[in-house]
Amino acid sequence: MTDSANEGSLPLRLRIADKWIMYLILGVTCLVFLFPLINAFQASIQVGGLMNYWTVLTRDYNGVSIPLTFLNSGIIAAMHAAIVCVVGSLAGYAFSRIPFVGRTATYYLVLIFLAVPATAILVPVYHITSSMQLFNSYLGVAMPEATLTLPFAVLLLKNQIDAMPVSLMEAAVMDRAGHFRIYFHVVLPLLRGPLVSLAALSIMWSLQDFLFPATLLRDVSLTTAAQAVQTIKGAFGPTAYENSLYYAALMLLAVPALIIIVGGFKYISRGMTNGSIKE
Amino acid sequence: MSTETTLRRVGQVPGRATSVARPARRRKRGPQLKSLLIACVFLAPLAVFYGIYYFYGFGFLAQVSTEQVSLSFLSAVNVGWDNFRLVLTDSIFQRSLLNNLALAAFSVFVALTLGFLVAMMLASGLRARRLIYTVVLLPSLIPLSLFATVFGRMLDTRDGAINELLRNVGLGFMAQDWIVNEPSAYAALGILLTFMIGLPVIYYTADLGQVNGSILEAATLDGASVWQIFRLILFPVLRNTHTTVIIAAVLGSFRAFDIVFFSTGGQPGGRTGIIGTYIYSSALGSDRVGFAAAASIIVLVIALSLSLVQLIFGRKNK
Numbered sequence: 001m002t003d004s005a006n007e008g009s010l011p012l013r014l015r016i017a018d019k020w021i022m023y024l025i026l027g028v029t030c031l032v033f034l035f036p037l038i039n040a041f042q043a044s045i046q047v048g049g050l051m052n053y054w055t056v057l058t059r060d061y062n063g064v065s066i067p068l069t070f071l072n073s074g075i076i077a078a079m080h081a082a083i084v085c086v087v088g089s090l091a092g093y094a095f096s097r098i099p100f101v102g103r104t105a106t107y108y109l110v111l112i113f114l115a116v117p118a119t120a121i122l123v124p125v126y127h128i129t130s131s132m133q134l135f136n137s138y139l140g141v142a143m144p145e146a147t148l149t150l151p152f153a154v155l156l157l158k159n160q161i162d163a164m165p166v167s168l169m170e171a172a173v174m175d176r177a178g179h180f181r182i183y184f185h186v187v188l189p190l191l192r193g194p195l196v197s198l199a200a201l202s203i204m205w206s207l208q209d210f211l212f213p214a215t216l217l218r219d220v221s222l223t224t225a226a227q228a229v230q231t232i233k234g235a236f237g238p239t240a241y242e243n244s245l246y247y248a249a250l251m252l253l254a255v256p257a258l259i260i261i262v263g264g265f266k267y268i269s270r271g272m273t274n275g276s277i278k279e
Numbered sequence: 280m281s282t283e284t285t286l287r288r289v290g291q292v293p294g295r296a297t298s299v300a301r302p303a304r305r306r307k308r309g310p311q312l313k314s315l316l317i318a319c320v321f322l323a324p325l326a327v328f329y330g331i332y333y334f335y336g337f338g339f340l341a342q343v344s345t346e347q348v349s350l351s352f353l354s355a356v357n358v359g360w361d362n363f364r365l366v367l368t369d370s371i372f373q374r375s376l377l378n379n380l381a382l383a384a385f386s387v388f389v390a391l392t393l394g395f396l397v398a399m400m401l402a403s404g405l406r407a408r409r410l411i412y413t414v415v416l417l418p419s420l421i422p423l424s425l426f427a428t429v430f431g432r433m434l435d436t437r438d439g440a441i442n443e444l445l446r447n448v449g450l451g452f453m454a455q456d457w458i459v460n461e462p463s464a465y466a467a468l469g470i471l472l473t474f475m476i477g478l479p480v481i482y483y484t485a486d487l488g489q490v491n492g493s494i495l496e497a498a499t500l501d502g503a504s505v506w507q508i509f510r511l512i513l514f515p516v517l518r519n520t521h522t523t524v525i526i527a528a529v530l531g532s533f534r535a536f537d538i539v540f541f542s543t544g545g546q547p548g549g550r551t552g553i554i555g556t557y558i559y560s561s562a563l564g565s566d567r568v569g570f571a572a573a574a575s576i577i578v579l580v581i582a583l584s585l586s587l588v589q590l591i592f593g594r595k596n597k
Contacts, residue, residue, distance in 0.1 A: 010399075010402045010495055011499075012403050012404065012505050014404070014505055015504075018504070025396070026400055029397060030415070033415060036418070036429045036474075043440075086324065087324040090321045090322070090325070094318045100311075100318035110325070112590065113583075113586075115533075115582040115583055116333070116579065116582065116583070117530075117533040117534045119536050119555040119559060120533070120575040120582070121575070122558060122571070123339075123340060123558075124336030124337070124339045127343075127352055128335070143332070144332055146328065179321070204420060208422045208423060208537075210540075211559070226424045229422075229424045230424070250428060254421055254425050257421045257422050261420045268420065269412075272478070
């Protein structure tokens with residue numbers, strides 16, 4: 001497993017001027033990249049100050065309360081992560097360690113679905129969710145989200161199991177341990193790191209998802225944070241104060257995602273690196 | 280600890296098949312069948328999700344694409360290939376497809392220039408590179424609905440941050456109604472896409488680890504500047520990463536629904552829309568679900584073929 005925020009850097013000898021040019025380019029890039037965030041924060045306290053955050057946090061907008069959206073997003077994200085980790089690790093084990101007929105073909109069939117965009121399955125997901133009577137349920141959103149993540153999960157976890165030392169498996173086989181025992185007692189403990197990465201990524205992707213919550217959750221009390229961006233828009237009037245409140249709400253809605261990104265940054269970037277398709 | 284049950288699971292260990300007395304054919308096939316069965320158990324949960332949302336889903340798409348029907352999916356009228364004909368000749372769909380490609384091309388351009396450069400500089404042993412890396416990745420990791428909304432409001436004519444910035448630095452004549460004019464709406468989307476270089480930066484950074492350091496040392500001894508090393512050595516050396524980045528950008532353009540939906544919303548008049556927004560508005564806005572299904576199938580054919588090509592290509596490379 002390679003660390004993506006590379007510890008070791010390239011063996012280059014930088015002249016002072018080169019160094020300054022680099023700092024200049026990167027500094028400007030950072031400023032530009034932070035500009036929307038800074039701008040939104042400024043706008044959020046322009047009229048009413050930091051109190052705006054408290055106001056927004058304690059009020060309902062079009063029936064949506066922001067702390068509740070955190071809870072909804074959190075539950076869906078946790079379900080998504082759980083499904084992906086369990087289903088993905090079982091499948092990854094099969095593709096890595098069980099030599100069965102048609103393994104390569106099946107594996108590639110599974111991977112092709114990496115390319116499926118969420119909008120392309122919107123119509124069937126709507127129909128399937130209604131047939132299974134899963135409208136307005138967390139699971140109804142978490143399952144299609146997880147299905148879109150599964151090809152990536154299988155790719156990532158199969159690669160990781162492939163990379164495990166064969167000697168460990170051999171020892172287990174010598175002990176005449178079956179596949180289920182090897183999976184539970186040898187592979188899963190070693191897979192902890194990659195599973196944390198995968199869970200962090202799944203949670204992040206779930207927090208990003210607007211499409212499925214927006215189409216499958218009509219009950220306002222189930223609104224997720226990403227969905228609320230649209231739902232609460234109409235509740236703010238055209239005054240400067242209301243505008244500041246709206247920005248405060250937007251900033252708050254970003255908080256769960258920011259926590260998972262900053263807190264799990266190492267795992268997220270590592271997961272993305274190891275899940276790139278080449279290996 | 281060993282029991283008969285575990286004894287029977289040793290399919291993958293040659294020569295350990297259960298009994299010597301059995302005929303050769305069965306001895307070979309028994310463990311094979313056993314492996315297949317166990318594999319089926321391990322793969323069953325995956326098969327359920329794939330079966331419902333992909334295989335059944337695609338079948339359903341195929342059926343709906345030949346129907347005129349609303350989202351209740353009741354009282355469908357069979358219209359044969361009409362949806363495909365109408366979608367393919369719909370000027371808004373054609374424009375969406377072109378926009379999709381333009382979006383992909385622009386992302387590739389930004390990734391191969393700015394993304395590449397940022398990744399190289401971050402690997403040059405500067406201070407605070409971890410912080411910079413996080414800042415550069417941030418816009419691609421936070422929910423796009425939020426980022427694009429904030430960005431969309433920055434484009435506001437009257438008090439949007441971009442127009443105010445332009446006025447403050449004396450470029451007030453450039454301040455304009457960003458979304459209403461087609462060129463400036465495209466420009467706005469372009470700027471927004473420039474923020475999304477996180478994934479390419481991750482890929483380049485990761486693959487730099489495999490670059491042979493001695494080439495770089497030799498080049499430095501020969502008097503090459505860092506910029507020459509970036510351009511003349513590292514850019515060609517990382518060509519496999521370029522391929523990954525390009526394919527990711529093209530596939531990403533089909534997923535860019537949120538970017539467009541929350542910034543320009545396809546304005547003016549659906550002309551900055553992409554296939555994602557086309558499907559969304561056909562299905563939920565105008566209740567032309569048959570159109571949405573036909574458009575979905577077109578996207579899926581393109582995306583899955585690309586994916587297949589990448590897998591075959593990637594396998595050959597190994």
